[in-house]
Amino acid sequence: MANILCIGAxxxxxxxxxxxxxxxxxxxxxxxxxxxxxxxxxxSDRLPIYEPGLDEIIHCTRGKNLFFSTEINRHIAEAxxxxxxxxxxxxxxxxxxxxxxxxxxxxxxxxxILENATTPKIVVEKSxxxxxxxxxxxxxxxxxxxxxxxxxxxxxxxxxxxxxxxxDLEEPDRVLIGGPETPSGQKAVQAIVDIHARWxxxxxxxxxxxxxxxxxxxxANAFLAQRISSINAISxxxxxxxxxxxxxxxxxxxxGRIGPRFLRASVGFGGSCFKKDILNLVYLCEYYxxxxxxxYWEQVVAMNEYQQQRFVSNMVYAMFNTVAxxxxxxxxxxxxxxxxxxxxxxxxxxxxxLLDERADxxxxxxxxxxxxxxxxxxxxxxxxxxxxxxxxxxxxxxxxILTEWSHFVDLDYAAIYESMVKPAFxxxxxNLLDRARLHEIGFNVYAIGKPPLxxxxxxxxxx
Ligand code: UDX
Ligand code: UDX
Numbered sequence: 001m002a003n004i005l006c007i008g009a010x011x012x013x014x015x016x017x018x019x020x021x022x023x024x025x026x027x028x029x030x031x032x033x034x035x036x037x038x039x040x041x042x043x044s045d046r047l048p049i050y051e052p053g054l055d056e057i058i059h060c061t062r063g064k065n066l067f068f069s070t071e072i073n074r075h076i077a078e079a080x081x082x083x084x085x086x087x088x089x090x091x092x093x094x095x096x097x098x099x100x101x102x103x104x105x106x107x108x109x110x111x112x113i114l115e116n117a118t119t120p121k122i123v124v125e126k127s128x129x130x131x132x133x134x135x136x137x138x139x140x141x142x143x144x145x146x147x148x149x150x151x152x153x154x155x156x157x158x159x160x161x162x163x164x165x166x167x168d169l170e171e172p173d174r175v176l177i178g179g180p181e182t183p184s185g186q187k188a189v190q191a192i193v194d195i196h197a198r199w200x201x202x203x204x205x206x207x208x209x210x211x212x213x214x215x216x217x218x219x220a221n222a223f224l225a226q227r228i229s230s231i232n233a234i235s236x237x238x239x240x241x242x243x244x245x246x247x248x249x250x251x252x253x254x255x256g257r258i259g260p261r262f263l264r265a266s267v268g269f270g271g272s273c274f275k276k277d278i279l280n281l282v283y284l285c286e287y288y289x290x291x292x293x294x295x296y297w298e299q300v301v302a303m304n305e306y307q308q309q310r311f312v313s314n315m316v317y318a319m320f321n322t323v324a325x326x327x328x329x330x331x332x333x334x335x336x337x338x339x340x341x342x343x344x345x346x347x348x349x350x351x352x353x354l355l356d357e358r359a360d361x362x363x364x365x366x367x368x369x370x371x372x373x374x375x376x377x378x379x380x381x382x383x384x385x386x387x388x389x390x391x392x393x394x395x396x397x398x399x400x401i402l403t404e405w406s407h408f409v410d411l412d413y414a415a416i417y418e419s420m421v422k423p424a425f426x427x428x429x430x431n432l433l434d435r436a437r438l439h440e441i442g443f444n445v446y447a448i449g450k451p452p453l454x455x456x457x458x459x460x461x462x463x
Contacts, residue, residue, distance in 0.1 A: 002027050002191075005079035007109050009033035009042055009068060011049055011165070011272070011341065012126060012158050013085035018057045019169040021066035023199040028065050030079070032072045042068040050340035050367045053166035076116040081191065083156070084109045085126040090276050099283035101130050101276070110140045117149055122188040125155045128221075128277055130284055131214045138180075152188035154179040155210055157217035162271065163338030175205045178213015218281045222297055225274040227262045229303035235265040235449030236310060245449025246431060265449045267350065267402055267429030268308040270335030272343040275301055308346050311400075311448075312353040315427050317461040318446055318454075319398060324358040327421070329392040332403025332430075333365040333372035340367040342375045346429070347402035355382050364392035366407050390416060398425035404432050417441045423455065 004020065006013045009031045021029040033039050041048035047058060058066070069075060076082065086105040091097050106127060113123060123141065125134055134153045141151035155178035160168035175196045179189035189207050196205050208216070235245040245265040253260030269275075278301050285294035316323055335345035342348060347363070351372075354361050362384040363372055369387060373380045386392040389408065393399055393416045401408060409432060417424055426438055428447040438445045439453040446452045 002080045002195075003078050004029045004081045004083070004195075005075050006031045006083040006085055006126070007033075007072065007076075007112075008085035008087070008127070009035075009038055009048075010085060010087060011051075011162060012160070013083070014042060014047075014049065015051055015054055015057075015160065015165045016085070016126065016158060016169060017083070018054065018061055018066060019166065020195060021061040021064075022057050024195060025065055027195070028067075029061075030067045030069055030075045032069050032075050034070070034072070036070050039068050039070050050338075051162065051165050052338055057166060072112060073116045076113055077118055079121060080119070081122045081124065081195075082113060083124045083126045085158075087272075088127045088129055088276075090279055096283050099279040099286075101128075101280045101283075103129065103133065106133065106137070107140065110137045113151070114141055114143070117151075120150045121152075122191055123151055123153045124192060125153065125214070126158055128157060128217050128273065128280075129155075129214060130280055131211055131218070133214065134178075134210045150184065152180070152185055153210075154185070154188050154192055155213035156192055157213060159217070159220065161336075162341055163336055170199065172200060172204060175200050176208065176213055176216055177205065178208045178210045178216075180210055218277050218284075221273055221277040222281050222300065224262055225269055225278055225304070226297075226300045228264075228266065228269045229300045229307075231263045231265045232268065232307040232448075233303055236307075238449035239314075239451065242451060243449075244451075248449075265431065266307075266346070266404075267311045267448065268304045268346040270344040270346045270349075271341070275304070275344055308349045309353070311346075311427070311429055312350055312357075313461060314446060315354070315398065315400065315425075316357060318427075318444070318452070318458070319425060322357075323354060323397070325360060326397040327360045327362060327395055328354055329389075329396040329399045330354075330361060330363045331365075331389060331392070331399055331401045331408050332368075332405055333363050334368035334403045334405075337404045337406065340371055342368050342371040345372075345375070345402075348372060348375055350400060350402060350429070351376065351383065352379060355379055360384075362386050362392045362396070364389045365403065366405060368403075390419070394419045395421060396424075397421045398427060400427040400429060401432050402429050404430040408432060413438055413443070414441050417443060 004027050006017045017029050017031045038048050086109055088101045091100045091102040138153045177189050177192045179185045193205050238245040249263040253263050282294045282298045333342050333347045351361055364386050369385045424443050426443045426445050431447050435445045444454040
């Protein structure tokens with residue numbers, strides 16, 4: 001039996017530890033966080049994050065071998081293995097501002113471990129960190145103030161995606177564990193392998209050196225985001241021609257070398273990871289003098305920003321070049337379906353841009369309204385938050401589909417059309433709805449990467 005601790009009860013720490021606790025009933029798993037409200041929520045019936053399947057797992061593990069606490073120091077002292085899953089946001093100040101990862105919470109966690117440890121420990125990097133962070137952490141942990149204890153640092157990046165976190169954790173494509181090639185480093189790697197081998201087939205658990213482990217996470221996210229920016233770039237061209245981006249994506253994806261997944265054109269990618277990790281990669285490349293490589297990856301983010309801005313420009317252009325004082329219903333606030341998370345959500349980018357155009361914005365979302373209100377900050381005062389999509393659309397000039405919630409698919413769009421101002425518009429930023437049917441009802445329909453279906457003659461905007 002091992003005492004496992006996780007510092008950081010966020011979107012990564014919470015679900016990951018719940019799945020470890022479920023599959024390793026012999027181990028005791030504690031998740032600590034500085035945020036007392038968040039810990040209290042993990043202990044309650046209303047968990048701090050929405051994730052399909054999470055409630056069930058928490059229900060059957062919490063209080064048995066899974067515990068949430070704010071007593072960080074005490075649990076550090078008791079732990080054998082410590083996962084660190086604190087946030088590593090993009091730095092907003094000083095050197096590397098806007099690109100580099102802010103590692104202050106990580107270093108704080110390392111120093112806290114050092115201060116409270118009375119036995120040797122394995123420290124696991126769960127947060128996505130720049131390459132060679134483990135080296136710095138090992139240096140801090142094994143510094144002279146460490147009363148002679150030895151710490152091994154291993155990298156075990158998390159590849160789960162929000163909305164499918166539990167499935168991704170239960171049946172991962174791979175589990176990656178990077179560690180130092182020293183005998184004690186290899187022993188530490190083996191301990192983390194053994195935990196995962198309880199439920200993950202052994203051939204899917206791969207071990208690498210530390211730096212490959214760290215870099216693989218940044219590279220995987222950069223590749224995934226690059227596919228989205230690539231198909232979104234093609235979507236812009238489709239809108240100027242008679243091509244349909246779904247047909248192009250299907251044809252391209254059937255090539256076994258390319259594969260069909262992650263080729264959904266959209267209003268752009270969001271979430272806490274993609275932009276942050278790519279900018280982090282860009283910063284690393286610049287740091288090592290690899291400017292061409294940095295510029296290459298930076299374009300993935302630039303294309304994403306263009307796609308979001310293009311979506312809003314198309315809306316304004318289609319609605320006769322003004323949306324001022326027009327009610328516009330945004331369907332979806334979450335950065336993707338099946339999560340309440342709104343970090344870097346394209347929906348909020350669209351919302352802010354429409355507010356700048358002086359539109360009356362109303363947002364509807366089944367789970368993410370609270371986070372949207374928080375993330376919009378001062379601008380939230382100008383927005384109406386409406387859980388009922390029918391009420392949101394009433395008297396609106398336009399609907400913009402910004403999250404691919406299945407809740408939005410089966411609404412009675414004929415009734416919605418009746419309740420709207422005419423001509424009524426739908427801008428489908430997720431290619432979620434049946435365009436032809438909406439057009440038949442009377443809507444002017446604009447979808448990503450498809451020619452518009454309108455009831456009047458249109459010309460494509462210049463940009
Ligand atoms: C975070 C990182 O953003 C990501 O790069 C990494 O891969 C995993 O960890 P996430 O879990 O989504 O992702 O972040 P968040 O939901 O913000 O959770 C981080 C938690 O750490 C928060 O609850 C925060 O209160 C906690 N924290 C932060 C601490 O407990 N101590 C600190 O010093 C800082
Ligand atoms: C991502 C990675 O997938 C995961 O492996 C890593 O651990 C964390 O970052 P996440 O951000 O939670 O996960 O969700 P993901 O499913 O990757 O979606 C990211 C964004 O891309 C969403 O806004 C989504 O809507 C968008 N997306 C995804 C597209 O626009 N098109 C696609 O084809 C796929």
